[in-house]
Amino acid sequence: xxxxxxxxxxxxxxxxxxxxxxxxxxxxxxxxxxxxxxxxxxxxxxxxxxxxxxxxxxxxxxxxxxxxxxxxxxxxxxxxxxxxxxxxxxxxxxxxxxxxxxxxxxxxxxxxxxxxxxxxxxxxxxxxxxxxxxxxxxxxxxxxxxxxxxxxxxxxxxxxxxxxxxxxxxxxxxxxxxxxxxxxxxxxxxxxxxxxxxxxxxxxxxxxxxxxxxxxxxxxxxxxxxxxxxxxxxxxxxxxxxxxxxxxxxxxxxxxxxxxxxxxxxxxxxxxxxxxxxxxxxxxxxxxxxxxxxxxxxxxxxxxxxxxxxxxxxxxxxxxxxxxxxxxxxxxxxxxxxxxxxxxxxxxxxxxxxxxxxxxxxxxxxxxxxxxxxxxxxxxxxxxxxxxxxxxxxxxxxxxx
Amino acid sequence: xxxxxxxxxxxxxxxxxxxxxxxxxxxxxxxxxxxxxxxxxxxxxxxxxxxxxxxxxxxxxxxxxxxxxxxxxxxxxxxxxxxxxxxxxxxxxxxxxxxxxxxxxxxxxxxxxxxxxxxxxxxxxxxxxxxxxxxxxxxxxxxxxxxxxxxxxxxxxxxxxxxxxxxxxxxxxxxxxxxxxxxxxxxxxxxxxxxxxxxxxxxxxxxxxxxxxxxxxxxxxxxxxxxxxxxxxxxxxxxxxxxxxxxxxxxxxxxxxxxxxxxxxxxxxxxxxxxxxxxxxxxxxxxxxxxxxxxxxx
Numbered sequence: 182x183x184x185x186x187x188x189x190x191x192x193x194x195x196x197x198x199x200x201x202x203x204x205x206x207x208x209x210x211x212x213x214x215x216x217x218x219x220x221x222x223x224x225x226x227x228x229x230x231x232x233x234x235x236x237x238x239x240x241x242x243x244x245x246x247x248x249x250x251x252x253x254x255x256x257x258x259x260x261x262x263x264x265x266x267x268x269x270x271x272x273x274x275x276x277x278x279x280x281x282x283x284x285x286x287x288x289x290x291x292x293x294x295x296x297x298x299x300x301x302x303x304x305x306x307x308x309x310x311x312x313x314x315x316x317x318x319x320x321x322x323x324x325x326x327x328x329x330x331x332x333x334x335x336x337x338x339x340x341x342x343x344x345x346x347x348x349x350x351x352x353x354x355x356x357x358x359x360x361x362x363x364x365x366x367x368x369x370x371x372x373x374x375x376x377x378x379x380x381x382x383x384x385x386x387x388x389x390x391x392x393x394x395x396x397x398x399x400x401x402x403x404x405x406x407x408x409x410x411x412x413x414x415x416x417x418x419x420x421x422x423x424x425x426x427x428x429x430x431x432x433x434x435x436x437x438x439x440x441x442x443x444x445x446x447x448x449x450x451x452x453x454x455x456x457x458x459x460x461x462x463x464x465x466x467x468x469x470x471x472x473x474x475x476x477x478x479x480x481x482x483x484x485x486x487x488x489x490x491x492x493x494x495x496x497x498x499x500x501x502x503x504x505x506x507x508x509x510x511x512x513x514x515x516x517x518x519x520x521x522x523x524x525x526x527x528x529x530x531x532x533x534x535x536x537x538x539x540x541x542x543x544x545x546x547x548x549x550x551x552x553x554x555x556x557x558x559x560x561x562x563x564x565x566x567x568x569x570x571x572x573x574x575x576x577x578x579x580x581x582x
Numbered sequence: 583x584x585x586x587x588x589x590x591x592x593x594x595x596x597x598x599x600x601x602x603x604x605x606x607x608x609x610x611x612x613x614x615x616x617x618x619x620x621x622x623x624x625x626x627x628x629x630x631x632x633x634x635x636x637x638x639x640x641x642x643x644x645x646x647x648x649x650x651x652x653x654x655x656x657x658x659x660x661x662x663x664x665x666x667x668x669x670x671x672x673x674x675x676x677x678x679x680x681x682x683x684x685x686x687x688x689x690x691x692x693x694x695x696x697x698x699x700x701x702x703x704x705x706x707x708x709x710x711x712x713x714x715x716x717x718x719x720x721x722x723x724x725x726x727x728x729x730x731x732x733x734x735x736x737x738x739x740x741x742x743x744x745x746x747x748x749x750x751x752x753x754x755x756x757x758x759x760x761x762x763x764x765x766x767x768x769x770x771x772x773x774x775x776x777x778x779x780x781x782x783x784x785x786x787x788x789x790x791x792x793x794x795x796x797x798x799x800x801x802x803x804x805x806x807x808x809x810x811x812x813x814x815x816x817x818x819x820x821x822x823x824x825x826x827x828x829x830x831x832x833x834x835x836x837x838x839x840x841x842x843x844x845x846x847x848x849x850x851x852x853x854x855x856x857x858x859x860x861x862x863x864x865x866x867x868x869x870x871x872x873x874x875x876x877x878x879x880x
Contacts, residue, residue, distance in 0.1 A: 485618060487644035491594060504618065504644070512716075513618065528618045561600050561648060563622040563640035564615060 184497040185543045189383075190332050190360060190476060190534035191501055195426070196385040202429040203387070206422035214419050215410070224421045231428025235392055238431040239377065240368030248393045248411045249424050253359040253380030254283040256393035257326070259404040259415070260355040260376040261287060264324035265296065266402035271323035273297040275314070277338070279307060279516045280328050284357055297321070306468040307336040307520050315346060324353040329361035329377075333503055333516040333532055334467025335476025337365070341372045348373035353399065359383050363434035364441055364473050375399045381423065385536070386430035390423035437537050445535050446474035448544045452533055453477040455548035460555050462570065466522060466530060475535040478503075480517075480526035483565045484558040489531055492554045498547055503530040525564070586645060587679035593649035598656050603638035608703025610695040619643030619688065621651050623695040625658075627703050632663045639695075646685040653677045654692040663700050669693065672820055680822065684723050718760045721753025726764060733768045741765070745851055752851050800830075803864060807835060810859045818852070825856070828873035835860060838873045
């Protein structure tokens, strides 16, 4: 049985064309881009090309606005710490309570260091309250950091509008766009976004390569100091093979943008509707009308996510869960809790995340596989009897559907 | 994903005795849907013999919770109630060829359900006495409430002490920051308003013990050493380890660490703990070393 990979928000398969583009940079073009000799200059040219490819996908005005880093987390840390260092008179960070741990853990630490962090709340569908946001923009705010799209639900935040509001008040704006880049069109030159993080392995490039987009003119303090690489903004010898691979992946993502938002979206919708039509007491989480085309996060009530994943895995289907048990913590995902998803459902959330690699036949197989698995586990559950939740338990009011 | 044993997988994929048991006369419900796992254990007990004739379960939870429930019903069927009360969570874990450390609470839930079901059959009330807090040490599944209680009860001041008392922090060390925060919080609450928190005493360096009234003979000494080892063995066995005396050479006591203890990340801490006990019992400074450190015979 061919395995089916539906966990593309976790990581993606490196595209064969990306691998092919990288290989010469391990062998014949092994030089250091900083060297003056021919070995180095070939690499320098390749980096320039890759920078232009990333620039094209992001719609950045200048290629010098692209800084290669090691990963999304590094880009996030660089952006926020830079804003605080460059503006010592400002001590506040605004973010949201559904960010990736790359942001939230950093912000928790900043709070301990004495900075003020405001975490914007979300509603039941994972949407922000822009009036609350506006009321928090004051002259002590160093930076706003809001994700472009949520990794668990795919919900898209209005970052362009938020960036414009921040800019009016002279506040820097950063967005963690690791889930959005390559999945939805982005045109940074026509926004007021100052900084953006992306991660190669989310768009069919290898792991260990990321980008920080830094708008020209935005005040900046490097995280890593040392050599003059990346114009002194990120020291350390360039990861040339991976940079070349990322460039190729960006070119492919741009070419695939229509397919991602057409075919992939259709398959995602088919999958979600196919499952929800057969399984009762289940609903899609997040802002289903405004989310990434590839992501569907379904909460199955009265069953536990890890058990679902194990049974899916047995059938060769790979996806992920917001259940507590899969992470080793006692609490279900912070994103589900932030949206107020009841515990009866939050432990049983499953994220299906597709890519252009997925086929119709695969989706049909998953639609057939999921309902019996849920039924099997509900049969085991003390909260379930005779095709419905046990009446003693508070039945879940489907206001989230 | 977790490293589950084949036995866990087998019991998860093919759970035994699942579903309601109509003629049950003892029912134990533990856990809650909020916590992410809940278990209902149903027993059919013969009132004459007090033998558990049948046992069924219904579980909401992860793979290991379902496997632990299934294993529990298999273990207790045919036992008398008194025999069943002897079943520990370690018995359940052993039956499944072990559970990942983070999942040991699943076996604890099984034992609690068993106690609750038997109490229910006997018409007694059963109290769940453990409270769970945020998970701090993921390696050994120690939560904040437990650490705070132990820190309070024993007046602990350092991460190292917390590790000795609870094991928390003895694995990957990622939670040391979290433990330090709990220590700081407890320390702050110890000092009342206006009071200055006392400077941390550092009992980590063992005080030189008082000289024993009379020198122990070698037989007495080995006897005492064996007693100390006996006292720590149950703790190690709970974690699938064991220890045994290899040799005594002057002030050096060599031990074999066995099972899960050998090569465990906690080896140094385990030996340190044993050494502390030895020093107290023998009244002299001794060193406890793994048998691998024994000098090779020339």
